[in-house]
Amino acid sequence: EAGVAQSPRYKIIEKRQSVAFWCNPISGHATLYWYQQILGQGPKLLIQFQNNGVVDDSQLPKDRFSAERLKGVDSTLKIQPAKLEDSAVYLCASSQGAGGSGNTIYFGEGSWLTVV
Amino acid sequence: AQKITQTQPGMFVQEKEAVTLDCTYDTSDPSYGLFWYKQPSSGEMIFLIYQGSYDQQNATEGRYSLNFQKARKSANLVISASQLGDSAMYFCAIKGFNKFYFGSGTKLNVKP
Numbered sequence: 001e002a003g004v005a006q007s008p009r010y011k012i013i014e015k016r017q018s019v020a021f022w023c024n025p026i027s028g029h030a031t032l033y034w035y036q037q038i039l040g041q042g043p044k045l046l047i048q049f050q051n052n053g054v055v056d057d058s059q060l061p062k063d064r065f066s067a068e069r070l071k072g073v074d075s076t077l078k079i080q081p082a083k084l085e086d087s088a089v090y091l092c093a094s095s096q097g098a099g100g101s102g103n104t105i106y107f108g109e110g111s112w113l114t115v116v
Numbered sequence: 117a118q119k120i121t122q123t124q125p126g127m128f129v130q131e132k133e134a135v136t137l138d139c140t141y142d143t144s145d146p147s148y149g150l151f152w153y154k155q156p157s158s159g160e161m162i163f164l165i166y167q168g169s170y171d172q173q174n175a176t177e178g179r180y181s182l183n184f185q186k187a188r189k190s191a192n193l194v195i196s197a198s199q200l201g202d203s204a205m206y207f208c209a210i211k212g213f214n215k216f217y218f219g220s221g222t223k224l225n226v227k228p
Binding site: 033041042043044045048055056089091093103104105106107108109110112 | 120149151153158159160161162163166207211214215216217218219220221
C-alpha cells in the first residue's frame, strides 16, 4: 500500500514569494492533515480536512496560508507571501477516519521550506 | 483543551540497554488515544505504538512498549535493547475530541 506522498521535498524561496505544496493521502483515508514543524519543535496542526470539508483551521494564518482539498482526495497548501518565519517542514498526514481514538495518522516525508 | 508534555529534551543511552522516554498528558475526552512517533534526521514521522484510554493492557510492538498509567496521566515509551538506529527524535501525541496534539519531543542518542 502506497504511503502519503508529498512534493516538492525541498524548496528555497525568497521572502514575499509564493510556494505551494501538494499531498496525496493513503488511498481510502478520509481525513487529511497539514502540520507545520519548526526545527526543534513538535508538529503544529495547520488545517484538518474530513473528506473535502474543513474540520479545524484555527491555527492556520489565513492572511497568507490557504489550503484546499478538492474532490476529497489530494490537497494543496499555499503560502503567499512567504515570511522568514515560515521556514519549516510541512508535514502532510492522513487517517482512515476522524472519529475514534484509534485512528492512527500516517505521515508523508515532509516538504522542507527555506525562506531567505 | 488537550495537552501533551515531554520534559526530557535529550537523552543518552548505551547500545543494548533499555531507555524510558517520559510523556504526560491532559484531556477531558474520556475516550482518547496515545501515540508515539519516531522522527529520524530525514524528517519523516514514523508511527511506533498506540494505546487506547480503555485498553487494560499496556501496548507492545516489538522492542517498543508503552507504560500506561491512567491515574497519573502518563504514557511513557520504553525501548528495550537500544540500537544505534534508534537515535532520533521521539514525539508523544494524544488524540481526543477528533484532534491530534504533539509534544515537544525528546532527542535520543544511542552510544556505541
